[in-house]
Amino acid sequence: MREAPSSPPEAGRGRAAADPRLIASIVASALFMQNLDSAAVATALPAMARDLGEDPVRLGAAITAYLVALTVFIPLSGWVADRFGARRVFMAAIVVFTLASALCGRATGLGELVAARVLQGLGGAMMVPVGRLLLLRRVRKEEMLAAMTWLTMPGLLGPIAGPPLGGLVTETLGWRAIFLLNLPIGLLGLVLVAWKIPPVPPGDPGPPDGKGLALVGLALAFFMFGLETAGRGVLPAGAAEAGLALGLAFGLAAVRHCRRAARPALDLGLLAIPAFNKAVLAGSLFRIGAGATPFLVPLVLQLGFGKGPAQSGLVSLATALGALAMKPLARPILRRFGFRATLVGNAAVSAAGIAAGALFSAAWPLAAVFVVLALGGLARSLQFTALNTLAYAEVPQERLSAATRFFGTAQQLAPALGVVLATASLEASAALAGRHALAPADFAAGFAVAGLVALASAPFFARLPADAGADVTGRPRRRAGADRG
Numbered sequence: 001m002r003e004a005p006s007s008p009p010e011a012g013r014g015r016a017a018a019d020p021r022l023i024a025s026i027v028a029s030a031l032f033m034q035n036l037d038s039a040a041v042a043t044a045l046p047a048m049a050r051d052l053g054e055d056p057v058r059l060g061a062a063i064t065a066y067l068v069a070l071t072v073f074i075p076l077s078g079w080v081a082d083r084f085g086a087r088r089v090f091m092a093a094i095v096v097f098t099l100a101s102a103l104c105g106r107a108t109g110l111g112e113l114v115a116a117r118v119l120q121g122l123g124g125a126m127m128v129p130v131g132r133l134l135l136l137r138r139v140r141k142e143e144m145l146a147a148m149t150w151l152t153m154p155g156l157l158g159p160i161a162g163p164p165l166g167g168l169v170t171e172t173l174g175w176r177a178i179f180l181l182n183l184p185i186g187l188l189g190l191v192l193v194a195w196k197i198p199p200v201p202p203g204d205p206g207p208p209d210g211k212g213l214a215l216v217g218l219a220l221a222f223f224m225f226g227l228e229t230a231g232r233g234v235l236p237a238g239a240a241e242a243g244l245a246l247g248l249a250f251g252l253a254a255v256r257h258c259r260r261a262a263r264p265a266l267d268l269g270l271l272a273i274p275a276f277n278k279a280v281l282a283g284s285l286f287r288i289g290a291g292a293t294p295f296l297v298p299l300v301l302q303l304g305f306g307k308g309p310a311q312s313g314l315v316s317l318a319t320a321l322g323a324l325a326m327k328p329l330a331r332p333i334l335r336r337f338g339f340r341a342t343l344v345g346n347a348a349v350s351a352a353g354i355a356a357g358a359l360f361s362a363a364w365p366l367a368a369v370f371v372v373l374a375l376g377g378l379a380r381s382l383q384f385t386a387l388n389t390l391a392y393a394e395v396p397q398e399r400l401s402a403a404t405r406f407f408g409t410a411q412q413l414a415p416a417l418g419v420v421l422a423t424a425s426l427e428a429s430a431a432l433a434g435r436h437a438l439a440p441a442d443f444a445a446g447f448a449v450a451g452l453v454a455l456a457s458a459p460f461f462a463r464l465p466a467d468a469g470a471d472v473t474g475r476p477r478r479r480a481g482a483d484r485g
Contacts (some may be wrong), residue, residue, distance in 0.1 A: 002309040002350035014090040018344040024150035026192045027131040030094055031151070033185045037101065037178070038066070039162020050056035051175065054110050065114045067416065068224045069121025070128075072262035074408045075265050077129045082205035089126055091193050097123030098186030105179035125376045129408035136392055136400050137200055141471040148389040149330050152381070164314060174381035205401070206261070212265030215254035221410070223247025229414050266409070267402035269393065275339070277466045280407060284414045286347060286387070289454025290380050291418020292425075292446065293354055294319075297373065301441040305362040318370040322377025330385040339390050339469045343383065343461035347454065350379040355451025356402045358444035404419075418450070425449040 016212045030328070041048075041063065049059045080322045081089045092138065100123055102117035139147045169177050226243030258264035301312040334342055353376030360369060429439055429445035467475065 010278060015228055020135070020143040021150055023135050023138050023197055024147040026189065027090075028092055029125050029152050029185070029192070030090075030097075030131055030189045033189070034097065036162050036165065037120075037182060039064075039180055040166030040169070041066075041317055044166050044170040044178055047175045048113075052107075052109060052113070059110060059113075061110065062113050062117045064225065064229060066117040066121045067412075068221050069118045069123045069410065071220045071224050071412045073125030074129055075081045075117075075124050075216045075220075075405050076208070076213055076413060077408070078133065079124050079205050079208045080126065080406035081130045082203050082401050086130055086137065086200040086203040087193065087197055088199075088202075090130045091190055092133050093126035093130060094119075094186050094189050094193070095123075097127060100184035101179040101186070105176040110379050113309065119360045128412075129404040132408070133401055133404045134197065134200065136404070138198065139396070141393070141473060144392065145334060145389050148392075149385050152385045154387050159169075164317065183227075185404055189379040201217045204293035207263075209258075209261050209265040211262055212254065212257050214262055215250055215257055216265045218249050219250035219254050220413075221247075222250060223413075224416065227420055235471075246375040247475050252376050266406050267399065268401065270403055270406055272463060274395050274463075275390050275394040276313055276392075276403060276407075278468075279387050279463055280410050280465050282343075282457045283387040283391070284410050284417075284452050285460070286350070286383060286410070287414035288389055288417045288421055288449045289354060289452070289457075290383075291415035291417075292397075292422035292450035292453075293357070294359060295374070295422045296420045296443060296446050296450070298325050299438075300357065300360060300440070300447075301369075303438060304440045305360075307366075311366065315366055315370055315373065318373035319377035319380075321373040322379075325374075326378045326381035326385070330382050333382060334386060334389075335475065336471045338388055338466065338473060340461060340466055340474050342386055343390075343464070344458050346379055346383050346386070347458040347461060350376070350383050350456035351451045351458075353379050353451075355448050357410075357447030360443070360447075361440060370388075389471050394470040409432040420455060422450060424445050 045059055045063070048054075048062075051346065052059065056223075069391075077089075097120055098118035100116050104113060107113035107116055135147055135151060136144070168179055169181070211265045222243045224247075226240045226245075229240045229243065254266070255268065258266050258268050271280065299318055300316060301307040307315075337345075353372070356372050356376065360372075391407045392400065393404060403434055425446040426438055426442045429442040431438070433439070433441065435442070470476065
């Protein structure tokens, strides 16, 4: 059964267009469920290990399996959405994710849990880019900035709210309740999507790029496997490094193939669009630096300063509050200054906020740490909103599907690399000082390195044309030749 055709957003004639903020909020609720689940599970890992009789490090395979599945299936999502209709695929993804959550909550052993998490990753891989595609196909250029502002919140709130909520639910209801909470959320999301979001007609994307999908999938699987298992001691020596090497090798083969294929699994030609290029490449550099922060903050508070998990979780909520405060400000700031000036200047401000963590010490009152984290969340929220909007600001409608899977893949890899950056910085600092245990100075080094990596994105943003994304912000475009960027 095929979905009934619907008018493109630019047409909007003959019936009232759906409110883009409403669509963004509905899509965002599903993404929030996914991000919250991932963060909460990490907090509940020790309790899960005790209940299942497994070593906590070994049980980390449940997290690794989810992340690998999530990353591997993202490149396929765009073709599936084009073939069967974005709304139908998005709803199916919610169903798969929700049912897999129920299976996770009923797991009685490591094997069952890992299998259910892989199924969750499949559902999540379809939810992230297809949900964004569903939104982008229903909004006009001038509505995109407001819609993406609403959509970016789950990525900021989920990882921050997840740890304290996961700890609270685990202590009061048990770890299985974390997964079972997804059932009512998923059901509500299904109802809202079916009720409020108009259908998107399926098309004929042609046969999928089987070889490209295989190469990209293998590259991502091995690379994520290597990243997630490095340094955990759960595999024989050299296994994680071998995974990374295989990932890079398959990645190079995938790039060569995608450059030649007529309909590649990843459309590298999108990088010829300046706005998309900077949002993906420079944006990933910024996200790597920013991605180290959610990993470093709880560690420095608990291991460095001896705070409890509850205190650490509550202080970490400051970043979410800062992100919420930025939501109504992002649009006027981008309209006033444009993407280039905003991304360059705010990269410096955000990097300073990240590096400020190097100044934290046990003598700091928690209220002062809270304020610094809130201000950092304010700046990073603006940067993420700008990047998520700029990525699609100049992409033609017919290439949105390819753009969402490309950008989604980059978004998934960057935070994982951020954790690797933080871990490597901590270990290097301790090794240089001749210490076997981490000290506050090592965390200071981690925050400083993360801030420098985030700052390194600014020169690349400076190469954007001054009027990049002008159709989205409403700023006037420069005359041809007036500014070469």
